[in-house]
Amino acid sequence: MRVQVPPRAFYFFMSHPIQVSASILCANFAKLGDEIKRCEDAGVDMIHVDVMDGHFVPNITIGPIIIQAIRPLTKLPIEAHLMIEHPSLYLDDYMDAGADIISVQAECYGPLRPGCQELGQYPKEVDEIDVKKAKADIDRIHAKGKKVFMVVNPGTPLCFDALLSNLDGVLIMSVNPGFSRQKFMPSVLPKIQKLRSIYQGDIALDGGVNAVTAPEAVKAGVNILATASYFFGAENPQEAVQYLKRLG
Numbered sequence: 001m002r003v004q005v006p007p008r009a010f011y012f013f014m015s016h017p018i019q020v021s022a023s024i025l026c027a028n029f030a031k032l033g034d035e036i037k038r039c040e041d042a043g044v045d046m047i048h049v050d051v052m053d054g055h056f057v058p059n060i061t062i063g064p065i066i067i068q069a070i071r072p073l074t075k076l077p078i079e080a081h082l083m084i085e086h087p088s089l090y091l092d093d094y095m096d097a098g099a100d101i102i103s104v105q106a107e108c109y110g111p112l113r114p115g116c117q118e119l120g121q122y123p124k125e126v127d128e129i130d131v132k133k134a135k136a137d138i139d140r141i142h143a144k145g146k147k148v149f150m151v152v153n154p155g156t157p158l159c160f161d162a163l164l165s166n167l168d169g170v171l172i173m174s175v176n177p178g179f180s181r182q183k184f185m186p187s188v189l190p191k192i193q194k195l196r197s198i199y200q201g202d203i204a205l206d207g208g209v210n211a212v213t214a215p216e217a218v219k220a221g222v223n224i225l226a227t228a229s230y231f232f233g234a235e236n237p238q239e240a241v242q243y244l245k246r247l248g
């Protein structure tokens with residue numbers, strides 16, 4: 001009798017079911033409490049807060065006071081995706097406001113490539129990072145009992161292998177950060193595959209996630225899907241979340 005051996009991916013998704021993270025960038029900020037409830041009712045697994053400073057990315061959004069405001073409204077984990085220069089200066093503010101996961105951009109820890117070093121030059125990209133500097137921030141985040149994800153922009157390679165064992169996850173950007181409703185960049189799929197071949201931790205995807213792009217990303221190895229416009233624009237958000245979760 002021929003024994004059918006399930007593919008490796010089967011074992012991975014058995015232990016890492018697909019999680020959906022709702023980015024409130026597309027929420028109605030005049031009714032943020034109701035929007036958080038909408039996330040909970042739809043079955044999302046975490047709340048993703050896009051923090052932008054107008055320097056690291058060409059847009060300004062929100063700071064720790066919003067995290068502080070939504071913290072008492074939900075038991076869902078809150079992730080602060082820090083698209084800001086000098087994250088080290090603000091880690092405590094976001095952790096003390098109630099964020100459970102701090103996501104820091106790799107580009108904040110390395111020499112920026114020529115062409116994106118000046119104010120107003122985007123996207124920020126690096127080829128290597130200062131491992132010691134990044135490790136110091138990772139340790140500070142862990143010391144407060146929080147989780148840390150390393151985020152990598154589409155044009156930045158996986159340049160932090162030495163830190164993988166210190167991370168709780170990696171967040172792959174599939175758009176150049178700054179705005180929601182951008183088009184998914186399929187060029188990041190090989191990066192996901194490469195990372196999954198060497199890393200068993202959480203791999204999250206952020207940017208242009210929808211019913212068409214998510215299956216490919218999950219196939220490549222992603223197990224957390226962050227979405228703003230697909231979730232908040234869905235006629236039936238619960239169905240949208242269920243669809244994404246079933247991809248596993």
Ligand code: DX5
Nearest residue numbers: 177178180181207208228229
């Ligand atoms: C982009 C942000 C994303 C964004 C995703 O800079 O980090 O989290 O909100 O938006 P959608 O899902 O619309 O691409």
Ligand code: ZN
Nearest residue numbers: 023050081206
């Ligand atoms: Zn984000």
